[in-house]
Amino acid sequence: MVNVEDMQKYELYLQFLDKKLKCFFEEQAPYIHCKEGCSFCCEKGEYPFTEIEFAYLMLGVKTLDLETVKIIEKNIIQLKKQNEEYNSDKPFMYQCPFLVNHKCSLYNFRGIICRTHGLAFFSKEGKLLVPACVDLGLNYSNVYDFENQTISDEKYRQSGIKQEPLAHNVGMHYMTNNEFLDSIDLKFGKIKPMIDWIK
Numbered sequence: 001m002v003n004v005e006d007m008q009k010y011e012l013y014l015q016f017l018d019k020k021l022k023c024f025f026e027e028q029a030p031y032i033h034c035k036e037g038c039s040f041c042c043e044k045g046e047y048p049f050t051e052i053e054f055a056y057l058m059l060g061v062k063t064l065d066l067e068t069v070k071i072i073e074k075n076i077i078q079l080k081k082q083n084e085e086y087n088s089d090k091p092f093m094y095q096c097p098f099l100v101n102h103k104c105s106l107y108n109f110r111g112i113i114c115r116t117h118g119l120a121f122f123s124k125e126g127k128l129l130v131p132a133c134v135d136l137g138l139n140y141s142n143v144y145d146f147e148n149q150t151i152s153d154e155k156y157r158q159s160g161i162k163q164e165p166l167a168h169n170v171g172m173h174y175m176t177n178n179e180f181l182d183s184i185d186l187k188f189g190k191i192k193p194m195i196d197w198i199k
Contacts, residue, residue, distance in 0.1 A: 006052055009184050013181060013186055028120070042104065047193060048113055079094055111194075143156045
């Protein structure tokens with residue numbers, strides 16, 4: 001169970017994290033093509049959230065106007081129905097129910113996976129990964145080798161961009177286990193797809 005002290009620690013961590021991510025996004029700006037109205041990353045995913053992140057997201061719901069809450073409730077009902085009817089061994093992929101008119105209705109309360117999305121990063125196994133929107137000609141597509149599924153040194157050199165395309169340790173495994181978290185004694189709790197947290 002998440003308590004008030006946990007929330008205070010989490011907000012402290014978000015301040016630290018957002019400052020760090022701002023530097024990463026500024027550094028990688030030549031490769032990032034995210035813009036207002038683009039919601040590709042919110043339209044199909046599992047959205048892994050930890051217990052504390054989801055509790056914080058629910059705090060955000062209390063700040064919304066009634067009309068937006070009604071839209072979200074309708075989205076959740078539809079999502080639960082789709083999940084019940086889903087029949088496959090593959091993970092259920094869905095649109096985030098908090099996406100309203102192609103915008104995050106809880107942007108300031110969004111989870112870590114949402115805050116880091118857009119950057120190239122390393123998987124837990126050390127594999128270089130880029131956002132799925134690379135396939136749409138967006139993030140990192142100007143230096144991505146689609147055949148070998150990696151960032152291409154050759155394309156980078158041909159691009160004329162001075163800033164090197166870099167991957168950062170922004171995978172969920174690192175974002176929820178690091179020295180700063182240890183220093184404030186913050187525990188995230190279980191991690192589950194967002195739909196499994198929604199009651």
